[in-house]
Structures are given as structure tokens and as C-alpha cells.
Amino acid sequence: EAQVTQNPRYLITVTGKKLTVTCSQNMNHEYMSWYRQDPGLGLRQIYYSMNVEVTDKGDVPEGYKVSRKEKRNFPLILESPSPNQTSLYFCASRKISISGGAYDTQYFGPGTRLTVL
């Protein structure tokens, strides 16, 4: 089954304790992305990656890191989490077609609900 998986689904942590949220896709997609969803703000892009070892900032990258060492995995790292990073996080992937992929469907993971105390 084609899917994007995220782990953990729920996480409660304390300020300053480093954490990693994993994301994996089995569709051989080039493009992967992280979003955070907050009430009234919709989805905002944190980072994205167009292929292995190619990453770039989205709209709200502060406080986050990513890496893309393998095509299928795109972990999100919070080196020193703060309460304002309490949010619902989604990983997504899509293929990049010859045209650049602007019209390709994104496939989303089930989400990770993070609470930073």
C-alpha cells in the first residue's frame, strides 16, 4: 500500500529536550516536505527536499532541522524544543514530473501531535 508514515503519532516533551520525528514514504517520491498545522493558520511549510541531500527552507524553518540521506526518509529534528512549537505536524511527499511537479498530488502522513511543556 502506498503511504507516508510518521512516528511517533503523539509526543509530549519538555522544553530543551531534543527530539526527532521520523517520516518515511514507499512511493519513490523525489519531493518531501514538512508542515505544521495550527488553528486559524492552516498548514505552513517548514522545510522541503527535492531529492537526497537537497533541502531548503519553507515559510517557518526557525527552530527546526531536517536531513535527507535516503530517498524514502525525511526526519524532522527539534534540537531545543520550545512551547511555541506545540503543534500538529505533517509530512508529505510527491513525485516531481518533468514540468517541475507543481501539479502533482501531495500524499500526507497521518500527523504527529507534539506538545512541548
Added chain:
Amino acid sequence: AQSVTQLDSQVPVFEEAPVELRCNYSSSVSVYLFWYVQYPNQGLQLLLKYLSGSTLVKGINGFEAEFNKSQTSFHLRKPSVHISDTAEYFCAVSTSGTYKYIFGTGTRLKVLA
């Protein structure tokens, strides 16, 4: 730069009634438009998308949307909603040559029995 506006944060509607969820976008170049649905405690899934051609786009679960270039709108409609349509709906825009989707703030559809 592109932007997406969903003016209605919540839309309550009775079962079997029609519904329209509004989406307006802003862009100086040609756009691709999408509607995604998020059921409770789930990720987003694609309802439909407009790439080019016919301005009326049909999607899954009986939804359709109409692209109106002059009004820069892409409203989502369903002639008769069901309880199971209760969810949050997101409009998104993308443009050729970019790798970013811009999402609206979402509209929460609540179908009442």
C-alpha cells in the same frame, strides 16, 4: 507571490442540503488549484485539482469545483451533503516552476442531522 483565502472558517449545514466552500487566490502567473480534505485525526487527502482545460472539475465523494479566472476563485460545491462529509477542507495553490504549495487556513464543515 501567491496567496489563498478561505473566508469561512466554519460552515454548518444540514444533512442533504447543498454546500459551497469558498476559496479565492492571488497570483500573477498561471496557477494549479487543489482542494484537500482532512477527516478527524487523519492526514490530508486530495479531493480534486484543476490543472487546465475545463473549468468544472469533479472530484471524489460527489464534490466538484469551478475555476473562475476573472474572479480568481475556486469554490468547492456538493449538491447534497452527508454526515460523513464533516471534516476540514483546505484550498491550495501552486504554480509551474515552483515546489511550494500555499494552503488556505481551512474551512471546517459541520453537517448536522
